[in-house]
Amino acid sequence: MWFGPGVEQGRNILVVEDEPLIAMMLEDFLETLGHRIHASCDNLGDALSQCEAGGFDLAILDINLKGELIWPAASALKARGVPFVIASGGHVEPPPAEFADAPLLEKPYTIDRIGPVLQQAMATA
Numbered sequence: 209m210w211f212g213p214g215v216e217q218g219r220n221i222l223v224v225e226d227e228p229l230i231a232m233m234l235e236d237f238l239e240t241l242g243h244r245i246h247a248s249c250d251n252l253g254d255a256l257s258q259c260e261a262g263g264f265d266l267a268i269l270d271i272n273l274k275g276e277l278i279w280p281a282a283s284a285l286k287a288r289g290v291p292f293v294i295a296s297g298g299h300v301e302p303p304p305a306e307f308a309d310a311p312l313l314e315k316p317y318t319i320d321r322i323g324p325v326l327q328q329a330m331a332t333a
Contacts, residue, residue, distance in 0.1 A: 219326070220246040222267040224255045224281065225295065226274050230315070234268065237319045241326075252276040259284040266329055267292040268313065271303075282307050291329040 221243050225231035228250070235245050246264035249255040252273050259267070259281050267285055269278045269292050278294075285292045286306065294303055297315040302308075311328040313321065 219243045219266055219330075220264040222246045222255075222258050222264045223248040224250075224258075224267060224273065224278065225270045226250045226272075227270075230317070234317050234322075237317060237322050240319060241323060243326075250274075252278065252281060255281040256284060259288070259290075262288065262290070264290070266290070266326065268295055269293065270295045272297075279304060279307070282310070291332060293325050293329045 221238055223231055223234055223238070223245060225234060225248070231248050231250065235248060238245060247258050249258055250273065255269070255273070255278065258264075267281075267290065269282055271278050271294060282292060282294070283306070292310060293313050294307065294310045295313045295315065295317075303310065309332055311325045311332070313325045
């Protein structure tokens with residue numbers, strides 16, 4: 209099984225994505241790469257609750273959740289020192305300057321792009 213270059217297998221990952229089919233595909237890719245899904249959230253409130261509770265190694269954050277921007281959750285993760293990846297379908301403003309160093313995963317997701325972006329996120333933690 210391939211886990212991606214430099215990415216330890218078995219990471220617990222929080223997935224924050226408001227499109228159910230995209231979330232399922234991303235979860236499948238992550239599990240194929242040897243990781244576990246800690247939780248999956250489709251709204252900012254649930255994402256903030258998960259960020260406060262912790263218990264995961266890394267998060268993948270969709271920028272726009274049904275019209276709400278993910279930045280409060282990104283701030284909570286940054287304050288706790290938890291690495292995250294920003295996921296975007298494009299057509300959005302650039303991330304705020306405080307998140308400029310967070311790796312970006314552009315949609316559509318592909319399994320071959322996930323490993324390197326996870327490695328980048330863990331390296332910046």
